Amino acid sequence: MYPRSFHYHRAGSLKEAVSMLGQLGEGAKFLAGGQSLIPLLKLRFANPEHLVDLNFVPSTSFIKEDSEALRFGAMTRHAEIEHCALARKIPVLHDCAAGIADVQVRNRGTIGGSLAEADPSGDWANALITLETTVHCLRSDGARTIPLKDFINDAYTTALAHNELVTEVEVKIPPKGSGGAYVAFKRSAPVYPSASAAVQLIMADDICQNAAIALGCVGLTAIRASEAEAALRGRSLDDKTISTAAEAARAAADPQPDMRGSADYKRQLVVALVKRAIQIAARRARGEQFEGTHLYA
Amino acid sequence: MPEGIPAMPPLKSIAVNVNISVNGKAYAREVEPRMLLVEFLREACDLTGTHVGCDTTYCGACTVLMNGLAVKSCTMFAVQADGSEIITVEGLEKDGKLHPIQQAFGDSYGLQCGYCTPGLMLSAHQLLSENLEPSEKEIRKAIAGNTCRCTGYMNIFKAVELAGRNMKGA
Numbered sequence: 001m002y003p004r005s006f007h008y009h010r011a012g013s014l015k016e017a018v019s020m021l022g023q024l025g026e027g028a029k030f031l032a033g034g035q036s037l038i039p040l041l042k043l044r045f046a047n048p049e050h051l052v053d054l055n056f057v058p059s060t061s062f063i064k065e066d067s068e069a070l071r072f073g074a075m076t077r078h079a080e081i082e083h084c085a086l087a088r089k090i091p092v093l094h095d096c097a098a099g100i101a102d103v104q105v106r107n108r109g110t111i112g113g114s115l116a117e118a119d120p121s122g123d124w125a126n127a128l129i130t131l132e133t134t135v136h137c138l139r140s141d142g143a144r145t146i147p148l149k150d151f152i153n154d155a156y157t158t159a160l161a162h163n164e165l166v167t168e169v170e171v172k173i174p175p176k177g178s179g180g181a182y183v184a185f186k187r188s189a190p191v192y193p194s195a196s197a198a199v200q201l202i203m204a205d206d207i208c209q210n211a212a213i214a215l216g217c218v219g220l221t222a223i224r225a226s227e228a229e230a231a232l233r234g235r236s237l238d239d240k241t242i243s244t245a246a247e248a249a250r251a252a253a254d255p256q257p258d259m260r261g262s263a264d265y266k267r268q269l270v271v272a273l274v275k276r277a278i279q280i281a282a283r284r285a286r287g288e289q290f291e292g293t294h295l296y297a
Numbered sequence: 298m299p300e301g302i303p304a305m306p307p308l309k310s311i312a313v314n315v316n317i318s319v320n321g322k323a324y325a326r327e328v329e330p331r332m333l334l335v336e337f338l339r340e341a342c343d344l345t346g347t348h349v350g351c352d353t354t355y356c357g358a359c360t361v362l363m364n365g366l367a368v369k370s371c372t373m374f375a376v377q378a379d380g381s382e383i384i385t386v387e388g389l390e391k392d393g394k395l396h397p398i399q400q401a402f403g404d405s406y407g408l409q410c411g412y413c414t415p416g417l418m419l420s421a422h423q424l425l426s427e428n429l430e431p432s433e434k435e436i437r438k439a440i441a442g443n444t445c446r447c448t449g450y451m452n453i454f455k456a457v458e459l460a461g462r463n464m465k466g467a
Contacts, residue, residue: 001352002331002332002333003331004308004331005308005309005310005329005330005331006308006310006330006331007308007310007311007330008310008311008313008330008374008376031377034372034373034374034377035354035372038354038372038373038374039353039354039372041331042352042353049308051330053376053377055377079366101442102357102441102442102443103367103420103423103438103439103441103442104357104360104367104368104369104420104442105354105369105372105442107363107366107367107368108368108369108372108373188441189441189442190354190355190356190357190441190442190444191355
């Protein structure tokens with residue numbers, strides 16, 4: 001399948017990319033990893049007249065530790081995060097990166113592109129919303145930083161201006177006693193998850209001090225399940241407490257029935273995924289190692 | 298034109314020059330920007346071993362190596378591979394001798410119709426270039442982006458294991 005014809009422009013720097021997009025106008029789009037955009041172009045759901053390719057811009061793919069935060073260049077591929085020992089400092093990031101689609105897609109897709117695309121079924125936004133995440137952006141009149149919770153406004157809709165791009169994603173390293181997990185259920189590897197759950201806990205003496213729980217693919221954006229979080233705070237995480245939180249997450253989910261399942265099925269899936277994510281997060285908070293959080297049908 | 302789809306004015310895009318190394322040979326071509334890498338390989342280079350399966354980033358039949366990493370060539374434009382090194386199934390054989398991965402797929406009956414095989418062998422290639430003794434779980438993860446509708450995968454797992462053993466011994 002061929003996309004509609006477009007003019008191709010190769011940016012040499014991020015500054016040049018934003019100025020190109022400004023000059024080319026509304027018919028222009030940035031091309032990052034292309035694993036969401038190119039399928040949309042081939043189906044002609046998107047028909048830009050110009051593509052500004054970011055793949056040849058140097059120094060946009062990096063993972064750095066810097067004053068209690070991890071910083072990811074916008075063009076860092078999912079596979080680079082998956083294989084990076086530094087990214088394992090925040091286990092939820094490794095979980096997410098290692099489970100996105102398949103090897104081939106992870107070799108191309110980027111963290112910045114995933115956030116800027118804001119697909120309701122995307123993985124990164126849901127995993128990162130449980131952490132203190134800041135999105136660094138650039139447009140021709142300067143740079144700005146936007147907390148992730150204010151960055152994604154709706155399905156496929158972000159705070160980015162048309163001629164603005166993501167340069168970096170900054171994630172604060174959680175305090176001591178923290179544990180997190182990202183669990184997604186997929187019908188097969190290459191597809192988007194049917195539902196996903198991200199959990200980030202802070203534990204002290206087996207009591208939950210703070211909790212962040214987010215649900216993916218069951219709303220127009222990732223959903224913070226605040227009542228589920230409240231159900232964990234100040235408690236030891238026994239089965240009853242975890243069940244109460246998972247039921248609260250079921251109520252927070254707002255899924256659409258589609259080819260991946262009915263709304264009731266997805267709510268049931270949310271209950272199971274949240275339970276599992278809380279259990280893994282609690283084990284990791286105790287210092288246990290746990291691998292393999294993505295589930296396939 | 299079906300209702301609801303706005304008519305798009307035709308756009309004649311400016312062709313771009315690309316220089317791509319495919320299986321060690323340089324291919325300099327002028328291409329439309331919208332030409333997919335898989336079409337470039339099949340039509341501009343006449344290398345038809347790379348297959349188009351689903352054409353929707355699902356099945357992995359179009360998998361090739363770009364600078365050593367497996368990519369779905371239906372989900373990249375040829376212009377994005379400018380300056381890079383591509384390996385297709387045609388590049389596996391050396392001096393008339395099958396690559397150990399090709400040999401192992403044959404020896405283990407790791408194929409039936411063969412349509413998915415070029416892509417599977419290149420996904421296996423990335424895995425084995427990092428790890429010659431992958432566990433079954435690692436093999437499953439490495440080829441999860443390649444769909445085979447004939448074999449049920451068991452002989453493919455055996456083929457990848459065997460290829461790793463033979464490459465280690467070599």
